[in-house]
Amino acid sequence: MQGLKSSTVPGGPQEAVFHARGLAKNYIMGEVVVHALHDVDLDLFERELVVILGPSGSGKSTLLNILGGLDVPTSGDVVFRDHRLTGASANELTTFRREHVGFVFQFYNLIPSLTARENVALVTDIASAPADPVEMLALVGLRDRVDHFPSQLSGGEQQRVAIARAIAKRPDVLLCDEPTGALDAATGRVVLEALAGANREFGTTTVIITHNAAIAAMADRVVTMGSGTISSIATNQERRSAAEIEW
Amino acid sequence: MSSLNRKLLRDLVLWRGQIVAIAAITACGIMAFVTMQSNYDAMYDAQASYYRDFRFADLFASVTRAPNAVAARIAALPYVQQVQTRVVQDVIADIPGRQDVATVRLIGIPDGSQPALNRLFLRRGRLPSARSRDEAVVSEAFSQANHLGPGSAVRIVVNGRRQTLRIVGVALSPEYVYELRGGADIWPDSRHFGIVWMNDTALAAAFDMTGAFNNLTVSVSPGGNQAAIIERIDAILAPFGSLGAYGRADQSSDRFVSSELRELRAQAIAIPLIFLGVATFLVNAALSRLVITQREQIAILKAFGYGNATLALHYIGSAAVCVGSGSVVGVVAGLWAGFRLALIYTNFFRFPAVVFQARPGLIALAVGISLAAGVLGALWAVRSVVRLPPAEAMRPRAPAVFKATLLERVGLAKVLPPSVRMIVRTIERTPLASLLTAVAIAFAVAILLVGRSTMDSVNRMMDVQFRYVSREDAMLTFVRPLGAAARLDVAAMPGVLGVEPFRAVFARVSNGHRSRRLAIIGLPPLPSLHRIVDRNMHEIRPPVRGLLMTQALADILGVAPGSRVTVAVLEGRRPVVRLRLQHVADEMIGLNVYMGISELNRILHEDGTISGAYVKLDPAREAAFDAAVKATPMIAGVSYRKAALDEFTRTFAESIGISVAFILGFAFVIAAGVVYNSGRVALSERTRELCTLRILGYGFGDTALMLVGEQAILTAVAIPLGFILGNVLNRALQPMYESDYYRIQIVVSSETYLLSAGFVVLAAAVSAGLLALQLRKLDLVAALKAGE
Incomplete structure (x- = not known):
């Protein structure tokens, strides 16, 4: 065990947002059982920015999907604050995602038929205490692009719209799956800056999964995964800003 | 199997929902086509073989009474093949256990044998024996509607005398494929009207026609000019009270059957076209979008070196599978439904046999049409396959614009x-x-x-x-036109609340060379039981002077209100007069000519003569009315509305x-x-x-x-x-x-x-x-x- 509860987070003792214990996930692919996750324990705390590092197939996406209520573990327990996610119904998981989770995907997943503003509004429409979509777009540096359709935006801009969309509902947790995976380094830095800004501004617990080790430098904690388990958790004494990261 | 074909097969499995949808629509189109075409073919063949094998006559004529010798003069006319004379008479019949009155048409056949023309197809039983005076064969529709068969008896009223006929057979005749009484009837009422064939000698004796006939049928050899023959027959028969000879087009059964067949043929082309048009469109819509979703795959295949033609064929192949499988289902279902439909038609049209065939030509045509529709639909989609550059596969997909x-x-x-x-x-x-x-x-x-x-x-x-x-509740027709007093007699019948007499007389109405043989109906000035109503539901009064005719007839004759037409009456003193067409009515049914009854009487030099009457009945006293009709020899027929x-x-x-x-x-x-x-x-x-x-x-x-x-x-x-x-x-x-x-x-x-x-x-x-x-x-x- 990594003794997660004793880990410290800059800014003093924090309450755990997620408690995951003994998580395992098996996929049956034809006649082969794939152990995507096994024996994973992890706590995530308020306000922290966690980077999960690992090569492809290490189970990081599976973990993120389970935390985000997109997937259910084969065994083990996930508790989000006072909600137990394991055993929740599909409707309960939908409500959980709607109220608490913001997602950022590698391929942005914007709705091509909606403008930047409308893509953000898509989420604020169903959120209980949303921020203003235009303000959120301003926060990621897209104030003058609010009425553009995805096809009129660059990749980096699209990903920043996705971030604005994710944070506009003021989620408790922001889950980002390879957010810079499809971007060049310069654009990637802009996107990471936007994520760090959101984390700073709103104190949203942010999880970024990546196979790019350089990004770990901007995290409070770095979780390293391999072969479906957590191999290490390290705490950065000092977070570097996204602008300082090179890859 | 090549990899591309294997891919085609798997794609088809993946897209099975859409394949089924397209195939189902194609199946509908083909089914409609095959159903209607095969039903039409079956009906057409049934009619053609029936008419041929049972020698349906070409010309028909009625007279008051003509000696048998006259027939020889007609038989001697050029192109006349065969002549069959006979006695035909409508009489009131009493069906055992039934209160209401049926009308039967008695038709004479050579004693104990088949007539030369309009031969009978015996469904059951036999023909009357040569010497019998009371054996009869009934038409199938009438026998079914009234539960009659060999062994049953029907009582008829002949010249005021009741006579019992013993039924020995049930038959069909090409003359009554559609068993209509004629005149203004548009729908068969087989409970109340049927055909009864019996030995001509017995029939002639009963109606005082021994050695004579009142009806004849004629067959014409190929190449004969029917209009010319009709003219010569009319000339020969005129002294004997001829009502004018006419061809099949005016024969009530054939007119309906042939016009129904024409309708069937037109529908069999128009309706399936709609379905196949939709199927073509669907193939196109589904396939072009399938191509869109597969653009990466297509681009990769092109990058590997697959040519445009190969890929185009690949997608046309998938369309062919869709519509091909649909058309197979459609052909099978269409043949089944065509057969069912033909059976339904035999309820209306009495053919001895409907031979239902799955014609290879029709099936090939159906499959061909559907494949053409599929390929046509696929071509558009294939265009975009051809235009897709292979490099497309290498690029990440841009968001749709x-x-x-x-x-x-x-x-x-x-x-x-x-x-x-x-x-x-x-x-x-x-x-x-x-x-x-x-x-x-x-x-x-x-x-x-x-x-x-x-x-x-x-x-x-x-x-x-x-x-x-x-x-009206019922229409009475008299054995022959009666004097004005008949109206009072009808009014005096039990249960009769109202009487409206009519005069109907056969005439040839012509404008130059265009002419039509029909019955002119004389109606009272303000009819209330039987009125003239156009298709916009406006009532039209019979004219005091001149004629009123239906639009359809006016079109045939090429006349308009104000025109004068020649009316050659075919009864009585056979007057020929020129009359003014006063109005044209857009009636829905029939080719009708109306006149004021008194004007018609005046032309015929009669004083209030009537042919029959419409009556209004007291529902409580219908039984008494029916009994009175059965007891009244002058009534030849009743039809109940x-x-x-x-x-x-x-x-x-x-x-x-x-x-x-x-x-x-x-x-x-x-x-x-x-x-x-x-x-x-x-x-x-x-x-x-x-x-x-x-x-x-x-x-x-x-x-x-x-x-x-x-x-x-x-x-x-x-x-x-x-x-x-x-x-x-x-x-x-x-x-x-x-x-x-x-x-x-x-x-x-x-x-x-x-x-x-x-x-x-x-x-x-x-x-x-x-x-x-x-x-x-x-x-x-x-x-x-x-x-x-």
């Missing part, structure tokens, strides 16, 4: 929620596909509308006929019920197929988008609505479009339903509008439900991982 829609440019966007904006923009982005989808759904609405409006129109015709025109209406409603309801069921099925398949197809394509194009929305916290219901919202909007647009299309089709099809005899006013009732729209909405909803099920099955995470 959207623009602000027209709706937003006019400022409506603010009020629309994002989900609706997504739908509207999707529709606007692919206007052609959206339009075509809406048009295809509109066709389903239109097919329902056209199908059911046929029912509305016939109902309207019947409504006009039975509620506005025929308001209610019985005819009931019979019509029963048979019509059955046949229309079946065709409406077919149409409902077809429309359902089209609407459900089109909606499913476009929805399924939308689902595959937007899987990623919908999964993203689910991940962002939208519920299943929200995303399902976004998916089917597009189909819902297109269906909503399609409904009014379908109404318009249906009315256009109705107008185009109208001439097909028109004959000399009918001028149908096409009516579309509000229930038909409601049903057409409602049923298509239902079909769309069923498809939407299926799509929602597929949406539910999507694995959110897998769909995102799968990328494009």
Whole structure:
């Protein structure tokens, strides 16, 4: 065990947002059982920015999907604050995602038929205490692009719209799956800056999964995964800003 | 199997829902085509072989009484092949155990043998024996409606004397394929009218015709000019009270059967065309979108070196599989339905045998048409395959290009929620596909509308006929015209509340070389029991002077109000007069000429003579009335309005019920197929988008609505479009339903509008439900991982 509860987070003792214990996930692919996750324990705390590092197939996406209520573990327990996610119904998981989770995907997943503003509004429409979509777009540096359709935006801009969309509902947790995976380094830095800004501004617990080790430098904690388990958790004494990261 | 074919096979399995939808619509088109064509073929063959094998006569004539020797003069005319004389007489019949009165037409046949023309097909029993005076053969429809058969007895009233006929056989005749009494009747009432054949000698004796005849039939050898022969026959028969010879076109059974066959042939081409058009479109729509979703695969195949022609064939192949499998189902179902339909037709048209054949030519034609439709549909889609550059596969997919829609440019966007904006923009982005989808759904609405409006129109015709025109309870016809006093005699019959006499006289009405032999009806100046009503339900009074005729007849004769026509009366003193056409009435049924009864009497040099009367009956005393009719020798026939209406409603309801069921099925398949197809394509194009929305916290219901919202909007647009299309089709099809005899006013009732729209909405909803099920099955995470 990594003794997660004793880990410290800059800014003093924090309450755990997620408690995951003994998580395992098996996929049956034809006649082969794939152990995507096994024996994973992890706590995530308020306000922290966690980077999960690992090569492809290490189970990081599976973990993120389970935390985000997109997937259910084969065994083990996930508790989000006072909600137990394991055993929740599909409707309960939908409500959980709607109220608490913001997602950022590698391929942005914007709705091509909606403008930047409308893509953000898509989420604020169903959120209980949303921020203003235009303000959120301003926060990621897209104030003058609010009425553009995805096809009129660059990749980096699209990903920043996705971030604005994710944070506009003021989620408790922001889950980002390879957010810079499809971007060049310069654009990637802009996107990471936007994520760090959101984390700073709103104190949203942010999880970024990546196979790019350089990004770990901007995290409070770095979780390293391999072969479906957590191999290490390290705490950065000092977070570097996204602008300082090179890859 | 080549890899490409294996891919084709797997793609087909993957797209099975759409394949089934396209195949089902093709099947409908082919089924409609095969059903109607094979039914038409079966009916046409049945008619042709029946007429040929049973020697249906070419010409017919009635006289008052002519000596048998006259027949030899007619037989000697050039091109006359055979002549059969006979005695024909309508009499009142008393069916055992029945209160109401039936009319039977007694027709003489050579004693104990088949006539030379219009030979009988014996269904059961035998012909009368040569010496019998009371053995008779009855027509099948009459025997079935009245439960008569060999061994039964029917009492008839002959010259005031009751006589019992013993039935020894049940038969069919090419002369009565459609068993109509003739005159103004439009629907057979087999309970109250039938044909009875008996030995001519016995019949002649009963009607004082020994050594004479009052009816003859003639066959003409090929090449004979029928009009010329008719003229010569008329000249020979004129001294014997001829009512004028006429050909098959004026023979009441053949006129109906042949016009029905013409209608069938026209419908068998027009209706399947609609279905196949929709199927072609669907193949095109489904395939072009399939190609869009497979663009990466296509590009990769091209990058590997597959040529355009190979790939084009690959997609044309998939279209061929869709429509090919549909057409196989359609041919099998069509043959089955054609056979069923032919059986239904034999309820109306009495043919001895309907040989139903699966013609290889028809099947090949059906499959060929469907394949042509499939390939035609595929060609458009294949164009985009050819144009796709192979490098496409190497590039990441750019987001689809959207623009602000027209709706937003006019400022409506603010009020629309994002989900609706997504739908509207999707529709606007692919206007052609959206339009075509809406048009295809509109066709389903239109097919329902056209199908059911046929029912509305016939109902309207019947409504006009039975509620506005025929308001009498019964029509009496006399054995021969009677003096004015007959009216009082009828009025004195028990149960009679009102009497309205009429005079009917056969005449040839002509304008120059155009002429028509028909009965002129003389009516009182203010008829109330039997009126003249045009198709707009306006009542028209019989003219005091001159003539009134139906529009259809005026068209045939080429006359208009104010024109003068020549009327050559074929009865009595056979006067020939020139009369002014006063009015033209757009009546729905028949080629009719009306006059004021007193004017008609004046022309005929009669004093109030009448041919029969319409009567109004006291419902409580119908039995007494029927008994009085049976006891009155001067009455040759009765027809009951209610019985005819009931019979019509029963048979019509059955046949229309079946065709409406077919149409409902077809429309359902089209609407459900089109909606499913476009929805399924939308689902595959937007899987990623919908999964993203689910991940962002939208519920299943929200995303399902976004998916089917597009189909819902297109269906909503399609409904009014379908109404318009249906009315256009109705107008185009109208001439097909028109004959000399009918001028149908096409009516579309509000229930038909409601049903057409409602049923298509239902079909769309069923498809939407299926799509929602597929949406539910999507694995959110897998769909995102799968990328494009």
